[in-house]
Every structure is written in C-alpha cells, then in structure tokens.
Amino acid sequence: MAGVNGSFWQRLLGIDRRWIFVLIGLGTIIPLLRPINLPVAASPRVRAAYAAIEAVPEGSIILMSLDYEPDIMAELQPMSIAVLRHCFRRNLKPVILTLYPAGPGLIERALEVAGAAEGKQRNTDYVFLGYKSGNQAAILGLGDNIRGLFPRDFWGTSTDSLAIMQKVNAFADSPLLINLSGSAIADYYIRIASSRYHVPMVLGSTAVMATDYYPYLSSGQIQGLIGGMKGAAEYERLVGITGDARRGMDAQSLVHVIIVILVILGNVAAFATGALRRRTGGNS
Amino acid sequence: MQILEIWVASLLTLCVFTFLYRDNPLYRFAEHLFVGVSAGYLLAVQYQNVLRPNVIEKVAGGNLMPLIPAALGLMILGRLAKRTHGLSQWALAFYVGIYSGIAVPSYLQAQIFAQLADAVKPFGAGWAAINSALVLIGFLAVIAYFYFTAPQNRVHKAAARVGIWFLMVAFGASFGYTVMARVSLLIARVQFLLRDWMHILPPA
Numbered sequence: 001m002a003g004v005n006g007s008f009w010q011r012l013l014g015i016d017r018r019w020i021f022v023l024i025g026l027g028t029i030i031p032l033l034r035p036i037n038l039p040v041a042a043s044p045r046v047r048a049a050y051a052a053i054e055a056v057p058e059g060s061i062i063l064m065s066l067d068y069e070p071d072i073m074a075e076l077q078p079m080s081i082a083v084l085r086h087c088f089r090r091n092l093k094p095v096i097l098t099l100y101p102a103g104p105g106l107i108e109r110a111l112e113v114a115g116a117a118e119g120k121q122r123n124t125d126y127v128f129l130g131y132k133s134g135n136q137a138a139i140l141g142l143g144d145n146i147r148g149l150f151p152r153d154f155w156g157t158s159t160d161s162l163a164i165m166q167k168v169n170a171f172a173d174s175p176l177l178i179n180l181s182g183s184a185i186a187d188y189y190i191r192i193a194s195s196r197y198h199v200p201m202v203l204g205s206t207a208v209m210a211t212d213y214y215p216y217l218s219s220g221q222i223q224g225l226i227g228g229m230k231g232a233a234e235y236e237r238l239v240g241i242t243g244d245a246r247r248g249m250d251a252q253s254l255v256h257v258i259i260v261i262l263v264i265l266g267n268v269a270a271f272a273t274g275a276l277r278r279r280t281g282g283n284s
Numbered sequence: 285m286q287i288l289e290i291w292v293a294s295l296l297t298l299c300v301f302t303f304l305y306r307d308n309p310l311y312r313f314a315e316h317l318f319v320g321v322s323a324g325y326l327l328a329v330q331y332q333n334v335l336r337p338n339v340i341e342k343v344a345g346g347n348l349m350p351l352i353p354a355a356l357g358l359m360i361l362g363r364l365a366k367r368t369h370g371l372s373q374w375a376l377a378f379y380v381g382i383y384s385g386i387a388v389p390s391y392l393q394a395q396i397f398a399q400l401a402d403a404v405k406p407f408g409a410g411w412a413a414i415n416s417a418l419v420l421i422g423f424l425a426v427i428a429y430f431y432f433t434a435p436q437n438r439v440h441k442a443a444a445r446v447g448i449w450f451l452m453v454a455f456g457a458s459f460g461y462t463v464m465a466r467v468s469l470l471i472a473r474v475q476f477l478l479r480d481w482m483h484i485l486p487p488a
Contacts, residue, residue: 132333
C-alpha cells in the first residue's frame, strides 16, 4: 500500500506543468461561459473609498490621475469605469490626467463607456487633460499650476477656454484626489498630494500593490483603497453596475480554489515522498 | 477597421499563449513585435508630449529658457564617448540634486514620520485596540529583526523571531494578492477573446 501511495505522490510531483495550465484555463473559461454569479461583499476599504466620493458635495470638481497601461488594464480599467460612473451619477466634474504614455487610449475608452452610460459629455461634464511626463515633477506642478502644466486638453482644446478648468488650477481646488495606479506613482501622490498639500486621497491599485498601501489607510493618509479586480468588483456592486470585474469574479474564485487544492496536494506530495528533505540536504 | 484591430490583438494574444506549451517562433514573433512597437510608440509620444511643446515650440516662440534643460539632457548622451563622458556627470549631478531635494523631505514626512505616528497612536476602544496593539507589536518586532548593529541577546532574539512571523504573514498576504492579480490578467484576456473576437459572451 505504501508503495502504491509513494508511486502516486511521486507521479503527482512529476506531473507536466502544462496539465496545470489546462486546469487553470478551464477554471477561467467555464465560469465565464456559465456564470453562477457568486455574491461579492464590499470590504471596509472599498466602502471607505465609496464613502469618500459620496461625501464630496454635488457639482464639485474632482481631480483624477489614472496611471496605468495595457499590461494592468485588466484590473484598473473596470475600476476606472466604475469610479467614473459613480462620479457622474453624483454630478461631480472629473478632471482627468495620466502620467503614463500608453494610458490616454485606455482612459479615452473608459470615458466613452462611462460617459455614454451616464449621459455625460466631454468638456462640459468632464475634462481629459491627457498625458504628462515627469512623474514627481508633474505632480508638483499639479500643486499650483494645472493649466500651465496642461495648456491644452487631450483633444487639443485650450484649457483656459474650458469652463470646468476656470475653477481648478491646483490640488487645493479639488476636495478629493483619486489616483488609480499600478506603480510607484501612487507613492508620489501620497508623498506630495496627501502629505505635502494635505489633499484627501482615494487610491485604487493593482492587487500586487494593495498590501503595500494598507499602512497608509491605517494612518489616514488615504481615505479608501480599492485593490485589484476584486476591489473593482466590490466597487461595481456598491455603484450598482455589472462590469467586467464582477463578471470575472466567478472565474477568479474557481481558479483560486484550484490553486489552493494544487498547493495542498503539492505540499502533501512533497512531505510524503521526502522531496523537501532531499532538497534541503536532510535538514527539514 | 475595428474588426481588423480585434483580429490582430486576438491573434497576437494567442501567439503569446503558445509559450505555455513551449518556446516557439510564434511567441518570439509577438514578443519582438511588442518590443519594437512599444519603443516606437514611446519615442513618438515623448516627442509629441515633451520635446515639441516644452522645447521646440517655446524656443520657436522666442523663449530660450528651455534650452538649458535641453542642453542638460543632451549632456547625458556624453556617456556614449570617452572624451565627453565627464559632461554627463554634470547633468547627472544636477538631476540627482534636484531629485533628492524633492524626494527626501517628502519621503521622510509621508513614509517615516506619518507611519511612526500611526504605529504609536493611542489605542482605540474594542477591536480597534487589538488592531493597534498588533500594529505596534509588529512594528517593534520587525524593527528588532532588522537591527544588526549590536549582537543579539535573548530578548532581542525572541523579538526578532516574532518579527519573522509578522514578515511571513505579510509576504503570504502579498503573494495571495499577486496570484489574484495574475489570474485577473488571464480573465481579462479570455473575456476579450470570448466576447470581442469570438462573440460567445454577450456584449459588455
């Protein structure tokens, strides 16, 4: 019996990793084709982000820096659409920019989707300033001269001629800053906008980054945190919409179950066959 | 036109996915195409968004000030030749000085002082007190783990061991989130293939 077990675990450890890829692929495709719509509960972090936007007086101008490119759009694009739709529903006037060169195309698309869904028009209900290079230098510029930093918007209109831009030229003119970011740009905003200019800030990040920003939530340097596709799905639920993030949650859950089972099986197999002991030279 | 874009994006996605089976020419084609297109796109964007509005148009309008940062930028290219290598050092020194001036105070303020204040803030009531206590213990224990200046006595060793546990929990949480992020990327690509390309899923 021990021999049979041993051979089973040995075979399991030696399994071709491509079978695991097939499992993960099926775990992704099947729930998308046959959704069961698992419930999505909003976490306190995402609720806090939602509440921070709810607390902004109707009609206010709100600065948004959407800093992502196609590599992480899976997480941040649904988040952008959900947050933009929330802002539009509250009749807020977002002034949007990006510090990523490949960001404008994605943001233009997000604005089209959110604007069409909520019946909002560019330049009257929102302004998209486009891309600006320089990261920290650009963020410092946002502190006191936004129109100088962006003489024209993304579509080439002079920012001086836009009614929304007459009311905003610095961080201080926006009651809240929203940064959806997949990089250290979030740190720059926390250092400069939140800590230096004391602008209340909501952060949306990729899941990889999310744990790094919990301390800022605890210290009050950010008012809310939306982490990854899960966070985006929670936000979609709070806003009452079904976007790509919520649609992807069934697949996300099933793949996680598969991964957890594989991790447990792999560890049991490693213990059963003594593979760990051999790998660590008999010290384990 | 949009149909062509979707077909190109879908076929390139499939080319990249073929790497899951093994390395192959289709994957390498997509990889090299991506590198080339990215470099060309970045060059065009930087010219249109940085050089043209910040230097060329301003100088053409009679403002010569942008020539100073432009010259500093060109001096960095001095690294390409031995004779002009020294020029790049001046430009770099300028850059490092400016960057440090901006970054150091804001870093201290946002990431040291504010976090220290949070770690030692008065405990709240109920469960908040337990959270605050955990933050404080974790903070002290991890600091103990990374304190290498003096030999560790028994108390220091015990604190450092607790610090390791806190670090392991943090790494585990971070790894869990990382797995979730990678799965999200796959889900989005599959959504794109099934919906936009194959029209199996209903429109968004």
